[in-house]
Amino acid sequence: MPKKELMTIFGETVRELRESHGWSQEQFAVEAGLHRTYVGSVERGERNITLNSTWRIAEALDMSASSLLTLVEAKL
Amino acid sequence: MPKKELMTIFGETVRELRESHGWSQEQFAVEAGLHRTYVGSVERGERNITLNSTWRIAEALDMSASSLLTLVEAKL
Numbered sequence: 659m660p661k662k663e664l665m666t667i668f669g670e671t672v673r674e675l676r677e678s679h680g681w682s683q684e685q686f687a688v689e690a691g692l693h694r695t696y697v698g699s700v701e702r703g704e705r706n707i708t709l710n711s712t713w714r715i716a717e718a719l720d721m722s723a724s725s726l727l728t729l730v731e732a733k734l
Numbered sequence: 735m736p737k738k739e740l741m742t743i744f745g746e747t748v749r750e751l752r753e754s755h756g757w758s759q760e761q762f763a764v765e766a767g768l769h770r771t772y773v774g775s776v777e778r779g780e781r782n783i784t785l786n787s788t789w790r791i792a793e794a795l796d797m798s799a800s801s802l803l804t805l806v807e808a809k810l
Contacts, residue, residue, distance in 0.1 A: 664789060708782045713740060724803035731798055 666703035667733045671726070673701040675719045690718035742779035743809045747802070749777040751795045766794035 676686045676697075683701070687694040691714055699705050700715070707715075709723075716723040752762045752773075759777070763770040767790055775781050776791070783791075785799075792799040 664786060668785065706784045706786050708784055709744065709788050710740060710782055712785050712788075722803075722807055724800045724807055727798075727800035727803055731800055 663734070664730070665706060668707065668730050669701040669703040669705075671730050671733065672697075672715055672719070675721075675726075675729075676701075679719070686718060690714050739810070740806070741782060744783065744806050745777040745779040745781075747806050747809065748773075748791055748795070751797075751802075751805075752777075755795070762794060766790050 676683070679686070681689065683697050684694045687697045690697065692711065696705070700707055700711075712726070713723050716726040719726065752759070755762070757765065759773050760770045763773045766773065768787065772781070776783055776787075788802070789799050792802040795802065
């Protein structure tokens with residue numbers, strides 16, 4: 659699967675989950691220990707995110723990284 | 735969880751799965767479309783691997799990325 663598609667769908671999934679928590683990008687960034695502009699670029703699929711950041715994002719969303727990827731895979 | 739621990743356990747898990755297929759690092763690298771020395775450094779936990787490379791490694795191991803991470807999470 660092309661890298662761009664994976665990151666686009668990953669970003670869309672993170673955005674949906676963040677919004678379902680009612681968090682702004684800024685609130686979520688604080689929760690995840692990441693910078694707000696970084697979260698924005700992840701949500702737009704612009705980042706080839708690391709596994710470590712995937713973990714932090716999943717933890718901030720109160721889920722495991724494997725559960726987050728299961729949601730991503732369902733959309734691919 | 736510390737970044738180092740995640741990458742160490744991720745690398746150990748990839749090594750175990752690769753060996754269970756009976757593949758050398760070189761054979762596996764060809765299968766995954768990655769460089770042999772890169773695979774070696776991933777297995778030693780030396781790389782903060784990207785999500786994209788995680789996907790390629792999982793595909794080469796005939797499993798989904800979420801399934802690979804489930805195995806990693808079970809060891810954390």
